[in-house]
Amino acid sequence: MRLLKYITKRILVMLLTLFVLVTILFFLFRVVPGDPVSMFIDSGLDRESQELLLKHYGLDKPIGQQYIIYIKNLLKGDFGNSFQYGKSALEVIAERFCNTMILMVTSLIIAFFIGITAGAALAWKRNTKFDMIGTIIALIVRCAPIFWTGMILLSIFAFKLKILPLGGMNTPGMRFDNLLEKYLNFDFLKHLILPAVTAALYSAATPLLVMRTSMLEVIKEDYIELARAKGLKEKRIMRKHAMRTALLPVVTIFAVQAGFAIGGSVLIETVFRWPGMGREIVLAVSFRDYPLAQTAFLLIGVMTALFNLIADILYAYLDPRVALD
Amino acid sequence: MITLNKILRMLRNNKVGMIGLLIFLSFVIIAVFADRIAPYDPMKIQYDSDGGVKRLQPPSKEHYLGTTWMGRDVFSQMIVGSRIAVLVGVISAVCVVFIGTNIGLIAGYFGGTLDNVMMRLVDIVYGIPFLPFALILVAILGPGIKNIILAIVLITWRNSSRVIRSQVLSLKNRTFIEAAKLSGASHWRIIYKHIAPNVMPLSLVYVSTTMASAIMTESSLSFLGFGDPLQVSWGKILYACYSSQAMFKAWWWMIPPGIAITLLVLSGYLMGRAFEEIANPKLRER
Amino acid sequence: EKASEPTDNQPVQEESVVLNEADKIPALEMWITSQTYDPVRYEAGIMIADSWKELGFDVNITTMEWATMSAEGMAGHKHDAFMIQWGGKSERIDPFHWLYTMHYSGEGEEGGYNVAGYNNPKYDALAEEFATNMDTSVRIEKSAEMQKILASDVPQPPIAHRILTQVYNKDKYDNVTPAMGEGLYSFWNWINVTPKTDDKIIKFGSVLDIKLLNPLTTKTGQDIYMLNLIYDPLVRVDIKGQVVPWLAESYDVIDDTTIDVTLRDNVKFHDGKPLTVEDVKFTFDFAKEVSSPYYLSKIKALDSVEIIAENELRFKLSEPFAPFISNGLALVGILPKHIWEKEYEERGMEGILSWENLPTIGSGPFMFDYWRPNEEFMLTSNKEHFSAPKTDGILRIPFTQSFGVVQSLKSGEIDITGNNMLPLELEEIANAEHLQTVEIADQGSYFLHYNMRKAPFNDVHARRALTMAIPKQAIVDVVFGGRALKAYSVVAEINETWHNSDIEKIDYNMNNAKKELEDAGFRWDENGKLYFPENYVPQEYLD
Amino acid sequence: MKLLELNNVSIDYKTIEGNIRAVDKICLSIEDGEILGLVGESGCGKTTLIKSIIGLLPQNGTVAEGEIFFENENLLKLTKDEMRKKRWKDISMITQSAMNSLNPVYKISWQIVEAIQAHKEISKEDAYKRAEELFELVGLEKGRLNDYPHQYSGGMKQRAIIAMALALNPKIIIADEPTTALDVIVQSQILERINKLLENYQGSMILVTHDMSVIAQTCTKVAVMYGGKIVEYGEVNQVFKEPNHPYTMGLKNAFPSLVGEKNDLISIPGIPPNLLNEIKGCRFKDRCPFSIEKCSQENPKKTNIEEGFFYCHREEEREKLRVLASKQETWLQENIKE
Amino acid sequence: MSSLQDSRYILEANNIRKDFNVKVKNNKIVAEEKILKAVDNINLKIKPGETLGLVGESGCGKTTTAKLLLGLYKPTEGKIICEGTDITAFKRKQLKAFRKKAQMIFQDPYESLNPRFKIKDVLIEPLIIHKIGSNYKEQLKIAEDILEEVGLKPAQTYLERYPHEMSGGQRQRVAIARALILNPSLLIADEPVSMLDVSIRAGILSLLRKMIKERNLAAICISHDLSLIRYISDYTAVMYLGKIVEIAPTEQLIKKRFHPYTEALLEAVPNPDPDFKISLQNIKGEAPNPVDKPNGCSFHPRCVKCMEICKKEQPQQVEIEKGHFVLCHLHKNKNS
């Protein structure tokens, strides 16, 4: 019950946050010059048609009124219609969102798996060449711009070696009857590899370094010494005692990393032509498609907050000393 | 806990930090003397003797890193590009940490409602996805360094202020602060004379890491085409390379900016790690 | 009068004259887009600005997002100078857009497309005649005269027409026909393309994607190209720019404001229902009723549609409007009444305008199959159509980056692209045996818009000098990599019917530019900065 | 029979500044059922010494010379795995900061069961039963077996560790300052408990502490360490009544007492020697009020007395020194020659 | 104890209480907020020239009491009177004056000196704040004098050092010097030697005693070790779970104690004498978590002499002999 109350509290804070964000964005978008119609001037719409369009978008009303309508609709779960696509912004985004999430979740899983195991291994072998080289590689991967890494991998594996596709999510011309079929096939996997690996490489470095540092600290703890004194096997000490506790700080950075990954997906999606949400935001912003941009931004915000919440709960669950408050 | 002198001394003893500092300083020097080092105007289109544009020439004696598709000298672009990186990195880092440290100090020290309000604000800012926000802000306010820095500062202060606040929370209950209180020191004296120097290593950690992330952000935004259009920056070089379809052909155009970004960002992280070790002695014996 | 001729480098000035600071020409604002949005506008803008600086002007370059520039400049007319690309869609083959919409004084208020604010009574008189006279030969004559005036007055000089260079797989397809202004996006291409192999579904790749298939509110070119394939209008503009009957068996211009149309027999919508005069009348009435932002602008001049026989309709205009057939009737696809009436009842006016309209049902040569936005869009051929395509369908694949298009073309994943290939991409293409490039000059062009509401653009000599300082050839060479044609007239050379080549061709010549200014009394200081003439009264146009 | 015997053991730490000889040529032995107290100032090498016995010296520490016999087997010669098997089963340990020695993320029961199962083929249930027994032995409620360490008070954690140390009935338990962080009452309770347990099962124990009082209350033998050396060793009664080494005398003075007259507290001036540098002569000479020329030149010789030994150059005058040492003036900084 | 205010006292604490809000995590994931009564209705009067010892187990509220008395915490209830005014109501100026009068020495010498201050800065800081000494030189002189007084001779060698360049004992001497540099009239020493090595403890304690006697200070000395308290204080107060359960002149308390807890505490102190063996007869179990204090007398679950009334009613303080007060149901007021 208390957990429920806690979650409710967190969600309320999240809603407040989102509300503030939405408000800021709403006005930000509308204060600057340029409206969605001016983007289509080349289509030769005359003035009257432009005004008709503006009216159709609801942009002819005073800004305060627009805001009230927007918030009212939002409360009803209506995110408004995308100016570009005509249909509900949520619907437009939902699909992109799925694509982004699949890419990001895959890469995060790979990243944390690599990060945790490699970080632990490096720390266990501290002060050796293995540790040094591993740490340096991790640092470099961490500091290299993700799009650049992507470009290099793309040049090598797709352009030079031609073993992986150049981008996109599916080979064009494939038909799918349902979503499952779309995501669960070899072709999709092949397209997933490069972007997921690029993102994973980048996201793995931080958990790796954190895990390493935290392992190094844990190794010095008295309970590790006691575990040795107990005559436990080294492997068991590493797995059950050292890694288990060293994992805790890694959990806390999970949320940050996930937020980063989702936010940064725009770069990966750009390089690999992944039909995800990040790309859509860029387009929506430059087309002044306010509802779409706002919806996408909100969704990312919600996801960031959710990941934070999950990480916090997970942390409290994993560390018996820590309580949520 | 240690003194500023000791920080410098330890940095000298800290190989990692030293390497970081050296890399950073070399880039600063390059940035300062960029005009003199760069053999050509980075935006100038280079023509060969028969008046043709020198498009996509591989590295040669005249053009150390070859030319771009528009016939611009990559090496000069690299040199001049360091300016934006260093500028954005340093300015945002200083702003961010100045704001973050002060908020952290004040919220942490006074606590109560003030703290509550500030930390809720931090919570809200934490809810903002960084890159998308920066992107929207820059797209709306117009691409340009000022706006990029603004976007970075508007969001990144949250990290340092939260961590510094918690450091202040623990410092303020440390006995030497209570001792200072007992000597009758005023709040501001305690904050700025007694607490602030003790959070300095932590602030320096954030100066370094913020610098690194600011540089990364600038290059990401530039790569997405939101960089300052009239200035050369590494991200923009990469963008130009990517968008002109030359990335598979002209390695000399694609590789150097990435390396430069990596190195400069790395220098920030290395310095950050060094300061972290100084701030947190537990990490030191490695 | 000047004592000596100006030299190449330094305009000579009289030593005794003290230049008044107030006479200094204020810095010109050159707006450019970011490189991302359009490298041409970016690079060319900078080149022009540099050249103007050489002439003695102060120039500030400001980069803007297109949305901002569009609002501030295109709509708000707050600019000094900026560049845009006006697309060469088929409806612009009739140069009404170029000559009337862009230059008639009545279009010069805020929001109008006379961005420069050109206001020349002599020109206006010609333009009015051009707009209302239904006789094409008279219109051609007027148009020639108008082009001549514009070429010398240069309110907003055209700079270059791109050479559209597109690619297809010659092993698999034949009869690929680019059309003026639209290249391979053109309707006629899709009708004519002939498969050579058993693979009869054309895979078409483009960096541009479709967004909305509702013909009432659609606004992007890509949507319109696709809707053009699904919906049939009464007439179409053919590849040479001639109006040909389409759904109409024939049409008859009765007088300046009356047109009779006879409908083709046996036309069916994709759902099998016949297309009748009812549908035609409904479409036009409906567009008016719901104020369709797209259709309404095409049929502004339309007063009413009457059914005068089982397969005959009468269109009445409220005033004479010459391009009504080519730019009106030709662009309004006929909607199935039985579908739209029902939807309208359910959704109401707002709802119908934002309706997705899926599956899209028209009567055109291609039928909607499926659409996964951002991934694939599939059209199948309507074999029962009176002008049935020779292929089985079109699979349209959006790419975010054009190198994806190039690589896919090379690997055979796609067969045709509508992308305008960049020079570097063409190098790639050249290695591929199976690929063939097609070229056609665009009838649209990059314009530099001046703002004649402000000094010094309100002075024809300044405008001419500034225009003479535009390095057109360099822009073509450097920015377009040679894949463009210099433009002199607002109506492109490729538009043979309407183009007038007997005009003043202002090209890059710094000396002439300096002379032009000098002759008009402009002065330079010792730093080479420009000043207005003494007691300056701008001369707005040459007479 | 000698259960454990240390023979001339020296231990070095490698550091950036140089070698630290933390333990220097120590000989010591312990018999079955004996409780040996190891007392000395902070940094004198107590922990180092006992860690070498259980084979858990830090990475940079090595036994430079000497032998450690456990039941006549040289522990230093064993392979890693053999040594691992000896740990806890034969030699168990209560570490210096028992408070932090429990893994915070596992339940206490889990940790005890783990220790048992590491050495015995035994089912979880049986191991758990054993844990319950142990809890009873150390005076903890069975019900709290399934708590996490952070839910225990300091005293309870210490008891839990003691329970764990007893789990396999080891022949010797090494307790490194097991009560330092505890309150007096709890400390007394635990010492009492340890005494009782050892009585019952005949095990031996090494009790490390810096508190002379604790030794007096608990141990049978005592070894006083100073600067990496054992300066005095003997029966508890004997060492307390008639200390032979000046350091022992000084240490005794420094403890206030609740019983008897309220007398002045006397501290030993100065600080312990820096072990980084090689020390010539007696290690205590710089702080010793009785030091003479010879002290700084020669290492003091071992003087054996019944049941023990000590190292001092002025072993002859010890009666006289004992009297002097109880006076405050003797220990004033000024009276100590450099 | 009389409730009248008395000008003989430097500081008077009347029924002070301090509650903390603490978060407790039981087996659930989410924390529970509880109230911890760290100090529960304490009365204290401090006279000049008298040293009060405060003993008790860890967590019983000794430090909290000290901080309350110095105004570092605000009492939840009750008043602390200094010269007739409640110190919580002090204005800024008054507070500054009070700060000059009351000083404290902390438990951990490694913690109580700002690591970024040189020793001279540490010592001069209070002088600057209170504007003592007309110039820097003069202030430095004052600092030197006090350093020599606490046994750091010659002072010059220490002035330029940072705390980390000194040993624990030296640091504690600096801390004493800092506390005394303003010539306070009240000094609170919170476990001044518990972090120090045994061999140097005695030195610090004698120094402290010397300073208190020489300057005729009112002092409170906190420790959990009765044998130390005995050495330094005139009066001793025994604390248990936030309450003072017994208070009396020190020697009297050691000879004749009335509260079972005091009894146990005395029994538990080990002696550096092998002939005395500890025997704990008066106490069982461990101190409960102060968050869940037992009802009635908070000591009753551990008390071997527990009666029915102890479980229900909180005992009242009685003066069992002159100057000897006890808080226990076993004892009735002599007067009543």
Ligand SMILES: Nc1ncnc2c1ncn2[C@@H]1O[C@H](COP(=O)(O)OP(=O)(O)OP(=O)(O)O)[C@@H](O)[C@H]1O
């Ligand atoms: N890992 C290490 N590396 C280098 N020197 C060490 C190491 N561990 C201990 N020392 C040094 O060895 C000496 C002995 O340390 P040890 O921990 O054995 O002392 P101790 O008697 O247990 O002290 P305490 O009472 O503080 O626990 C000290 O001078 C210490 O500084």
Ligand SMILES: Nc1ncnc2c1ncn2[C@@H]1O[C@H](COP(=O)(O)OP(=O)(O)OP(=O)(O)O)[C@@H](O)[C@H]1O
């Ligand atoms: N700032 C605080 N917030 C919450 N609880 C506190 C705080 N300070 C002290 N406490 C709690 O109040 C109780 C009394 O603490 P206090 O420090 O006064 O005890 P103490 O007698 O000085 O103990 P020790 O001997 O360990 O120093 C303890 O249970 C402690 O956990």
Ligand SMILES: [Mg+2]
């Ligand atoms: Mg030790």
Ligand SMILES: [Mg+2]
């Ligand atoms: Mg305390």
Ligand code: NI
């Ligand atoms: Ni075009």
